[in-house]
Amino acid sequence: MRAPRGRQGHQDHPLQTGRQGGHLRRRGDCQPRDQVCLSLELKPPPSAGRHAVIDVGTNSVKLLVATIVGRHITPVHETSVQTRLGKGFYQHHLLQAIAIRQTAEAVQRFAGQARDAGANTIRVLATNAAREARNSDALVRAVREASSLDLEIIPGELEADLVYQGVLSGCSNTNAGMMLIDVGGGSTEIIIGTGPHPKFSGSYPLGTVRLLESCPHGDPPSGDEREEVVARLRQQLETEIAPTMKGVMETFCLTSLQLIGTGGTSTLLARMVNSLEGYDRARIEATVLSIDDVTKWFDRLWSLPMAQRGRIVGLPPEKADVILAGVAIYQEIMKFWRLPSLGISMRGLRFGALLQGQVGQH
Incomplete structure (x- = not known):
C-alpha cells in the first residue's frame, strides 16, 4: 500500500441543480471521466493555448485536450478507450503482452488526436498497474516506440494530489x-x-x-x-x-x-x-x-x-x-x-x- 500523507495546511458552473433521492436540490460548491469510446468536443477561445494529458490507467486510457488560462481549464476534446492493462495482472504483477500492445496503440492514437486538436504539449501518465508491475519497463518502451512519447509512472501520493487539484479547478x-x-x-x-x-x-x-x-x-x-x-x-x-x-x-x-x-x-x-x-x-x-x-x-x-x-x-x-x-x-x-x-x-x-x-x- 502506498503510504498516505497527512498534511496541515495538499463546465464551471458556480451554481448547479443536483438530484438527491429523486428530488432536485441546489448545489453550489463544486462541479465537478468514461466510455468505449466516449468523446466531447467544445469550442474554447481561439487564442488560448492547448495542452493534452493521456492517462494510462489499470482499466482504461483517457485523453484530455484543453486550454488553460491561469487555473481555468476548458476541455476541448475528451475521449477514452478500455484496454484492460491490469487484466490478469495481480497474481504475478506482470503486465500481459497483449494489454501492453493495446495500451501503446491507444496512446499512439490519442497522441494523434491531441496533435490534430492543436495541443502544444502532450503529457502521458500511468498509475497503479504500471506502478506495481515488475515489467513496467516493457510498457514504457512500447509507448515510446508507438508514440515517441515518454511515459511517466507517477506515485500514488502524486496521483492523489493531482486528483484534488483537478477537482478543485471546477469549484x-x-x-x-x-x-x-x-x-x-x-x-x-x-x-x-x-x-x-x-x-x-x-x-x-x-x-x-x-x-x-x-x-x-x-x-x-x-x-x-x-x-x-x-x-x-x-x-x-x-x-x-x-x-x-x-x-x-x-x-x-x-x-x-x-x-x-x-x-x-x-x-x-x-x-x-x-x-x-x-x-x-x-x-x-x-x-x-x-x-x-x-x-x-x-x-x-x-x-x-x-x-x-x-x-x-x-x-x-x-x-x-x-x-x-x-x-x-x-x-x-x-x-x-x-x-x-x-x-x-x-x-x-x-x-x-x-x-x-x-x-x-x-
Missing part, C-alpha cells in the same frame, strides 16, 4: 471541506481538504479490476459471493484504510464534508441515474446520489447477469463487469463513514496534471 468555493474518492481499476485515492492543498491524501490497493480478480463470482453473482465482496471491503476499510486516517478524522467531522466521486464508476452511476446514452457533462456533474440511491444500484446491479446489466441505459456493455466492484466500493465507503450523499466530478487526475505541468512533450 466555485475552494474553501469548502471536501472528501474526494477516486475509484480506479487498481487503486482508490482518498483525499480530504478545505483549501488549495489537501490536508490528507492516501492511495490504497483497492480498485475495480483488482477486486474482481481477487473475488471471482458467477453470472449473476450469488448472495454468498456478494457478501464475500462486502466483507472484504469492510475488513480493508477497518484494518488498512481507517487506521491511516485517524489524525485527519480527529480534525474533521467527515459527515460535514462534501463527498465527491471522480473516475469511471461515479460517472457511470450518474449516467445510469439519468438514463444518459451519451456524455452530458452538465447533467453528470449536477447529479447527487444519496446513500440509499447507491445501495439501490448496488442491489440491482449485483442481482442481474452481465448481459442484462449491459442493457442498462448509461452503462456500456464493456463496463458491465467492473461496475459491480465500483458500486460496492462506493457503497461501503459511504456506509463505513456514514456519508449521506455523493456528488460527481468529471475533473480529476488529467485536469490536475495540466495545472501541475503546463509543460509536456510535443
Whole structure:
C-alpha cells in the first residue's frame, strides 16, 4: 500500500441543480471521466493555448485536450478507450503482452488526436498497474516506440494530489471541506481538504479490476459471493484504510464534508441515474446520489447477469463487469463513514496534471 500523507495546511458552473433521492436540490460548491469510446468536443477561445494529458490507467486510457488560462481549464476534446492493462495482472504483477500492445496503440492514437486538436504539449501518465508491475519497463518502451512519447509512472501520493487539484479547478468555493474518492481499476485515492492543498491524501490497493480478480463470482453473482465482496471491503476499510486516517478524522467531522466521486464508476452511476446514452457533462456533474440511491444500484446491479446489466441505459456493455466492484466500493465507503450523499466530478487526475505541468512533450 502506498503510504498516505497527512498534511496541515495538499463546465464551471458556480451554481448547479443536483438530484438527491429523486428530488432536485441546489448545489453550489463544486462541479465537478468514461466510455468505449466516449468523446466531447467544445469550442474554447481561439487564442488560448492547448495542452493534452493521456492517462494510462489499470482499466482504461483517457485523453484530455484543453486550454488553460491561469487555473481555468476548458476541455476541448475528451475521449477514452478500455484496454484492460491490469487484466490478469495481480497474481504475478506482470503486465500481459497483449494489454501492453493495446495500451501503446491507444496512446499512439490519442497522441494523434491531441496533435490534430492543436495541443502544444502532450503529457502521458500511468498509475497503479504500471506502478506495481515488475515489467513496467516493457510498457514504457512500447509507448515510446508507438508514440515517441515518454511515459511517466507517477506515485500514488502524486496521483492523489493531482486528483484534488483537478477537482478543485471546477469549484466555485475552494474553501469548502471536501472528501474526494477516486475509484480506479487498481487503486482508490482518498483525499480530504478545505483549501488549495489537501490536508490528507492516501492511495490504497483497492480498485475495480483488482477486486474482481481477487473475488471471482458467477453470472449473476450469488448472495454468498456478494457478501464475500462486502466483507472484504469492510475488513480493508477497518484494518488498512481507517487506521491511516485517524489524525485527519480527529480534525474533521467527515459527515460535514462534501463527498465527491471522480473516475469511471461515479460517472457511470450518474449516467445510469439519468438514463444518459451519451456524455452530458452538465447533467453528470449536477447529479447527487444519496446513500440509499447507491445501495439501490448496488442491489440491482449485483442481482442481474452481465448481459442484462449491459442493457442498462448509461452503462456500456464493456463496463458491465467492473461496475459491480465500483458500486460496492462506493457503497461501503459511504456506509463505513456514514456519508449521506455523493456528488460527481468529471475533473480529476488529467485536469490536475495540466495545472501541475503546463509543460509536456510535443
